[in-house]
Amino acid sequence: MCGIAGVLGGDAAARAIAPQLIAALAHRGPDGIRIEDAAGAALAHARLSIIDLEGGWQPLHAAGSTVIGNGEIYNYVELAQDFGLQGVLATGSDFEPFLHLYAREGERAFDRLRGMYALCLIGADGRAWLARDPFGIKPLYIMEHAGGLAFASEPRAFFKAGLMAPVLNERPARELVSLNYTLGERTTFQGLRRVAPGEIMEVRDGRIVSGRRRPWLLPRAASADSAAPRSPSPIPSKTSGERDVLSRLDAVLEDSVRVHQRSDVPYGLFLSGGIDSAAIATLMARLNERPVTAFTCGFEAAGAKDERAQAERVARALDLDWRETRFDEADFWRILPQVAWALDDPTADYATLPTYKLAEAAKGSLTVVLTGEGGDELFGGYGRYRRALRPAWLGGRPAEPRPGDAGVLARWRAEAKPPPGLTPLQQAQWADVTTWLPNDLLLKLDRCLMAHGLEGRTPFLDPQVAAFAYALPDRFKVRGRYGKWILRKWLERTCPAAQPWGRKQGFTVPVEAWIAPRAPVIGERIAGFEAVRRLRGADEVKAQFANERATGRWPLLFFAVWSLIHLEGAEPRAALEAAVGAI
Numbered sequence: 001m002c003g004i005a006g007v008l009g010g011d012a013a014a015r016a017i018a019p020q021l022i023a024a025l026a027h028r029g030p031d032g033i034r035i036e037d038a039a040g041a042a043l044a045h046a047r048l049s050i051i052d053l054e055g056g057w058q059p060l061h062a063a064g065s066t067v068i069g070n071g072e073i074y075n076y077v078e079l080a081q082d083f084g085l086q087g088v089l090a091t092g093s094d095f096e097p098f099l100h101l102y103a104r105e106g107e108r109a110f111d112r113l114r115g116m117y118a119l120c121l122i123g124a125d126g127r128a129w130l131a132r133d134p135f136g137i138k139p140l141y142i143m144e145h146a147g148g149l150a151f152a153s154e155p156r157a158f159f160k161a162g163l164m165a166p167v168l169n170e171r172p173a174r175e176l177v178s179l180n181y182t183l184g185e186r187t188t189f190q191g192l193r194r195v196a197p198g199e200i201m202e203v204r205d206g207r208i209v210s211g212r213r214r215p216w217l218l219p220r221a222a223s224a225d226s227a228a229p230r231s232p233s234p235i236p237s238k239t240s241g242e243r244d245v246l247s248r249l250d251a252v253l254e255d256s257v258r259v260h261q262r263s264d265v266p267y268g269l270f271l272s273g274g275i276d277s278a279a280i281a282t283l284m285a286r287l288n289e290r291p292v293t294a295f296t297c298g299f300e301a302a303g304a305k306d307e308r309a310q311a312e313r314v315a316r317a318l319d320l321d322w323r324e325t326r327f328d329e330a331d332f333w334r335i336l337p338q339v340a341w342a343l344d345d346p347t348a349d350y351a352t353l354p355t356y357k358l359a360e361a362a363k364g365s366l367t368v369v370l371t372g373e374g375g376d377e378l379f380g381g382y383g384r385y386r387r388a389l390r391p392a393w394l395g396g397r398p399a400e401p402r403p404g405d406a407g408v409l410a411r412w413r414a415e416a417k418p419p420p421g422l423t424p425l426q427q428a429q430w431a432d433v434t435t436w437l438p439n440d441l442l443l444k445l446d447r448c449l450m451a452h453g454l455e456g457r458t459p460f461l462d463p464q465v466a467a468f469a470y471a472l473p474d475r476f477k478v479r480g481r482y483g484k485w486i487l488r489k490w491l492e493r494t495c496p497a498a499q500p501w502g503r504k505q506g507f508t509v510p511v512e513a514w515i516a517p518r519a520p521v522i523g524e525r526i527a528g529f530e531a532v533r534r535l536r537g538a539d540e541v542k543a544q545f546a547n548e549r550a551t552g553r554w555p556l557l558f559f560a561v562w563s564l565i566h567l568e569g570a571e572p573r574a575a576l577e578a579a580v581g582a583i
Contacts, residue, residue: 002071004069005152006021006151006152008041015148024161028046028048028153036059038122055092062090062096063100063124064123069095072094074262077262079097085100088100095119099121102124107200110214111214114463118138131195132195136439139194141158143193149206155345164192166566168190172186172187181443182347188346197438199212249487256460256464261370266367276374276381281315281320283459295361300329310502314498329514332511337575339352342451343448345443346562349444350508350509352447352448359448362454371458375484418430426474445458522557523544525580529563561575564579
């Protein structure tokens with residue numbers, strides 16, 4: 001996990017801003033920064049050392065090519081073995097085998113990668129590439145600059161380098177306060193866009209000349225394609241029985257957790273009371289001789305849903321080195337502006353708050369953290385999936401957001417349009433993986449952990465796991481009132497302490513309860529903020545915060561604090577006090 005930045009094309013003056021770009025990303029790479037000019041490009045890398053602590057510095061050169069990357073290529077060991085590279089590799093870096101494969105195969109080498117990454121490659125053939133992993137686990141942003149194309153891991157780099165002013169893009173901002181995240185490639189800043197998940201683009205003379213998308217879900221035949229990452233277990237057929245599916249599930253999950261543990265620094269996991277993180281914990285305990293370090297966050301608030309007791313049961317059953325941290329109202333007001341600063345590309349998901357606190361607690365003990373993101377999306381865990389499968393007369397309705405804004409819903413439908421031939425359940429899963437997974441859950445994980453110099457890894461979001469899970473017949477995902485049915489059956493056998501058939505508490509942060517005593521004052525204050533006024537009328541904002549029964553105040557408060565920090569340059573604590581008053 002690192003920060004990358006640079007300029008492709010343009011003149012020497014255009015490329016001279018690389019040091020300013022990477023300086024804004026130093027928190028992503030606390031182990032050091034390196035900058036190089038290379039064949040009409042300036043490349044900059046801020047390193048968080050994970051694999052090959054001595055030899056893995058970037059820009060990395062091999063086979064005549066150069067690469068900088070943020071993330072991890074998990075199948076680098078297998079690639080070296082399969083293509084006989086052991087005798088030619090000069091480092092232990094997970095990115096070096098890719099350079100040798102590119103020298104042999106060109107663009108096709110991208111399709112062999114199994115991992116999370118955002119990278120820039122300058123090939124020995126003179127071609128320059130930008131690429132992002134198929135799920136969008138790692139971020140990458142681009143903008144045109146003085147005849148060149150500037151790129152960076154976070155938007156703040158472009159502002160720090162003076163390439164652009166932070167001007168609000170209203171359409172994504174309306175999506176943010178309606179959905180809690182934004183859609184597609186647009187960002188909340190005018191003139192700045194995301195590289196899409198799975199996008200592979202060629203850049204020549206500072207211009208994008210070609211591009212394609214590498215889908216997160218490979219076709220069924222891909223497991224037999226020599227360009228696809230090799231699969232540890234065949235994809236189940238529609239006629240597979242429960243015992244066969246459970247056996248294959250165990251193999252594919254164990255393989256994913258095994259490669260996601262590859263690290264030369266301490267690793268552990270974030271453990272909630274849910275079955276996704278319990279599944280990851282079960283496999284980590286199986287694969288490690290020493291107790292695995294696990295961190296859990298609980299809430300100190302009346303009526304709050306607290307999963308610490310369930311997490312502790314799992315930890316004790318698996319002999320984990322379990323550590324709990326608490327989140328209370330004081331943490332809420334302290335962390336809110338820090339999270340708003342970290343999320344320069346914003347998501348208003350309140351789960352950012354405990355995620356940030358967990359990262360804060362884990363810093364110093366761990367450098368790599370495995371998490372359960374993706375389990376619900378791939379195995380059918382959300383209640384909205386079950387509702388989508390019911391007939392209307394039993395309360396069924398589409399698995400769509402309900403933003404209260406027809407324009408936002410129309411844009412969501414356009415972004416979430418699935419390919420043909422999917423079942424209704426698969427369509428709902430596809431929509432989530434395409435929209436809120438990269439622009440909410442994974443964005444949250446990246447920024448909150450990187451703010452503390454930690455790397456977050458997601459074993460469920462692996463091409464082998466995705467191919468397995470998506471091919472499962474619906475009956476193995478949703479059955480009766482249970483989602484993730486096959487995952488629950490597997491946990492029933494492997495970690496019964498997880499209580500996989502127990503009633504789920506749900507994950508809620510009591511933000512509205514903490515906001516309520518200050519709500520009228522907050523409404524009066526933020527109604528006067530310029531960015532808020534562009535999205536909501538002042539009277540509407542005041543009325544929403546004055547109404548004791550109103551909901552949805554958190555996204556507006558978050559956006560108000562975020563806007564002062566990222567649009568007006570306020571310090572985080574000053575932005576909070578401007579919105580809330582003295583704390």
